[in-house]
Amino acid sequence: MKMKQASKAKATATSPGKEDEAVAPGGFRKGPWTEQEDMKLAWFVRLFGERRWDFLAKVSGLNRTGKSCRLRWVNYLHPDLKRGRMTPDEERLVVDLHARWGNRWSRIAKAMPGRTDNEIKNYWRTHTRKLHKDTRAVAAADGSGSAASASTTTTSTSMSPASPATTSSSSSSTTDNDNHSHHHGHGHHDQETAASCQEQQQAAEQQLFYTSVGAMDSHLLWNDDAMLDSYAWGATALPSMIVPPPSSPVWDYCCSDSLWGIGDDEVEYKKMLAVAGAS
DNA sequence: AATTATACCAACCGCCTTTTC
DNA sequence: TGAAAAGGCGGTTGGTATAAT
Known part of the structure; x- marks a missing residue:
């Protein structure tokens, strides 16, 4: 699951003590992400889609800000990311x-x-x-x-x-001269380096992971705000379709006690998962 | 072999924009 | 319609790996 093991792997390999305990003023964790956090985030993004990051951060039990979750996903965990050096x-x-x-x-x-x-x-x-x-x-x-x-x-x-x-920052009707002749980088047929082969393999493995745990149409869920709130606070069980397959590795992982820290949100969401699993 | 310099990159911060209430 | 919250973006920092000395 660790897609970056060939590189510095700073996220998990650094001195555990100091950084793992870094806490932002709001009580949120800071610093490098652990593999467990990555897995958890990947799972919940798959569950809820790439939006409402604060909500996602809360229900996932990750003691991270939504902003931090989004950044981690966009810059590191997203399955479409290329890896390795630029060609x-x-x-x-x-x-x-x-x-x-x-x-x-x-x-x-x-x-x-x-x-x-x-x-x-x-x-x-x-x-x-x-x-x-x-x-x-x-x-x-x-x-x-x-x-x-x-x-x-x-x-x-x-x-x-x-x-x-x-x-x-954003507006600035730009001086875009799109009539410049330029190569639109796709379709380059460079020889594949060993590194890029490895990256592709890692990407494939990750895709396999996503496939194995099942996908859902998150739009169905997002269309119902009241239901979302209900999910968020544990009042309603998640539909079984978006719950990890029982006894799958991911299910075991999501339900494992070690995954959950101390905090009301985590406890509530764990209950919710349990209910959903029983249904 | 040890030290220093450089390259790389994950992650944070602050500000601005957009969305929601 | 205005305020608050959330999201997005660019800039920056700091840790680690690797190359050079």
């Missing part, structure tokens, strides 16, 4: 799109399926840092004063884009 084509695409749209990472990410805004942002930051460093090195070697002109990329991600894309 040369993707790198070119990032540069191309950034030239047009500036630091509008979410927009760039939409043009690059499987890549998240965070990922692209991180890539760009590293990329521009390196570029800046290289440029300065060349300038120093030249002994000329050309460094200043070369450093259109200032230090960090906060630099302004090469083209004057506005920095205002």
Whole structure:
């Protein structure tokens, strides 16, 4: 289930003591996610869909903010995510799109399926840092004063884009010149690296997990707000169709005592699951 | 082998926008 | 219609892995 084990795996492997006990002011957990939390989140997202994150955070028993849950899902757990290093084509695409749209990472990410805004942002930051460093090195070697002109990329991600894309967050009828000739990164037929093969395999395994635990049409559920509230507070049992198959690994997992922390919400939801399972 | 520098990336923060009540 | 809550976004931080010295 851990999709990232090949990399740093910071989430679960770090010093358990300090970070695992980090708590935000509201009493929410902070810091790296554990594998158990990931599994739980994945399950409840599958159950309820990718929305109403605060609700989802509450009923799942994850002692996390909705915001944190959303971020974890979007940036790490989402089954459609690509993994591994960017391909040369993707790198070119990032540069191309950034030239047009500036630091509008979410927009760039939409043009690059499987890549998240965070990922692209991180890539760009590293990329521009390196570029800046290289440029300065060349300038120093030249002994000329050309460094200043070369450093259109200032230090960090906060630099302004090469083209004057506005920095205002969302509106800004952009200077999108979609008539630029550019390659829309899909359909590149690069040789697959070993790393990407591994990523694909991991993605497949994850998909298998989702399939094995069953899917539901969450829209049915979301259409009924009163029912949602009822579910949230344990007044109503979940329909059996969205409860993990009894005696499945996921069911065992969701019902295991070890999964549930201390707190009224957890207790209530556990009751709810139990009722649903009995029905 | 030990230390330092660099690259990578997960996760948080604060602000703004959108949605809900 | 205004206030509050939730969601989304960009910027930033800090930990870990790896390369270089």
